[in-house]
Amino acid sequence: MHVTHLSLADFRSYARAEVPLDRGVTAFVGPNGQGKTNLVEAVGYLATLGSHRVATDAPLVRMGAERAVIRAQVRQGDRQQLIELELNPGRANRARVNRSPQGRPRDVLGIVRTVLFAPEDLALVKGDPGERRRFLDELITARSPRMAGVRSDYERVLKQRNTLLKTAALARRHGGRRGLDLSTLDIWDQHLARAGAELLAQRLDLIAALRPLADKAYEQLAPGGGPLALEYKPSAPGEAHSREDLYAQLLAALAEARKQEIERGVTLVGPHRDDLVLKLGRLPAKGYASHGESWSYALALRLASYELLRAEGNEPVLVLDDVFAELDARRRERLAELVAPGEQVLVTAAVADDVPKVLAGARYAVSGGTVEPV
Missing domain, CATH: 3.40.50.300 (P-loop containing nucleotide triphosphate hydrolases)
Incomplete structure (x- = not known):
């Protein structure tokens, strides 16, 4: 193409x-x-x-x-x-x-x-988790354009749920929860967990596909400098991988976090709170990798993205x-x-x-x- x-x-x-x-x-x-x-x-x-x-x-x-x-x-x-x-x-x-x-x-x-290489890529390694989530989700959408709809649904539900939690938090600070109906929170939990499970499943599948490609690319850019390790750090801990198990895992985590979420007025569990931990050898690249190593890591992620899309057809x-x-x-x-x-x-x-x-x-x-x- x-x-x-x-x-x-x-x-x-x-x-x-x-x-x-x-x-x-x-x-x-x-x-x-x-x-x-x-x-x-x-x-x-x-x-x-x-x-x-x-x-x-x-x-x-x-x-x-x-x-x-x-x-x-x-x-x-x-x-x-x-x-x-x-x-x-x-x-x-x-x-x-x-x-x-x-x-x-x-x-x-x-x-x-497209696969884009830019000076901003250094933030993939040195930046906050949002940079790495964006990297994963844009690549997921490139692989499967229908995921744009899933991401949009997740953001919509998250916004609605946060609005309800914020209202609950304000009511709690101004005289308690009397008269506040939180019954709809269970419905939003289900919607959030359903869209979140789909997004999580896609992210986990993507990371598994990227690992060997990123490690190979890093070796090509910086021979002898690896190995790389890509580890997903979820806000809802567990070992689930199927969509139904991820759905159940997210629902359980939301139930456990509900009291704290009502106190803080924000959703604390879900793909929007997760991170992709990048390791170089046994240490996290963020905070330990040199400037040159960080650049090689970021470039390796982009090269791995290119090779993955290329292998799936429609070369970017x-x-x-x-x-x-x-x-x-x-x-x-x-x-x-x-x-x-x-x-x-x-x-x-x-x-x-x-x-x-x-x-x-x-x-x-x-x-x-x-x-x-x-």
Whole structure:
């Protein structure tokens, strides 16, 4: 799978941009702040319905514009599709495939798949658990687009349950629980446990698939530096793996935590409280791995993601956003050699010399809102 043409309207710094693309390597080169990352960010948005740089859509719309449009021609084998996303901050976004409106933007998920390497990846190792949960869940959705609906259901139920718990906590602080009906909490527990069990099952399956691939990738990047260990740390402890057993495990944990949750006014059990513990040897990478080791670990996770998606069909677009400037010479060359065979590789760099020679291919100069072939 590869993108053959990218078109932007009022996206970030671009009033308009038309960028033809092909298989192999394409590098966008130009000084910082000129819009290189905006181009690959748009491709990533088509794959995830989100940005790796900001949490909301508002910053993605050019200042003074009401909406932004991302449009891409995508080819997979002999099949070509046109995907269009209209970003409307404060209102519902819209999506079309081959000019036909889609019921929901998430209906386009799975047409474009990407694996992104970016300076922000260091947070996978050094950051808080939310970074690692996001990594797992975005990869889960790339593998199975229907999981976008499960994630949405879980977030909706969690929000409703937290609202009820917050109300209970406030009532308790202002004269006790008399008159407060908590009978609906049992229903929300069941909904949360059902969606949570599905999400947990997918995460556990993903981690099992990633472990050998990540360990192999780390050995390729830093020979003799491993082994890696990926361990899931649930907020509802137990040994369950089937969906029904995970459902029962979550229900039991919610029941046990209910008193504390009512006191604090927040849900304390569920996938939103879990973590992926990354170990290097016998020690957790966070707090113990050096800067270089942390970078190799983050890169290994991305390379493992790529190999997993590639093995399952529909090879993803590889996006390397200003990552080579962050790496020492050895890691730079090793990473370049590993990604060079990809069907489509999009690279951004401040200067041409930051792009390793093995990544030869098309070049675009990006400056002042223009994208010109070199």
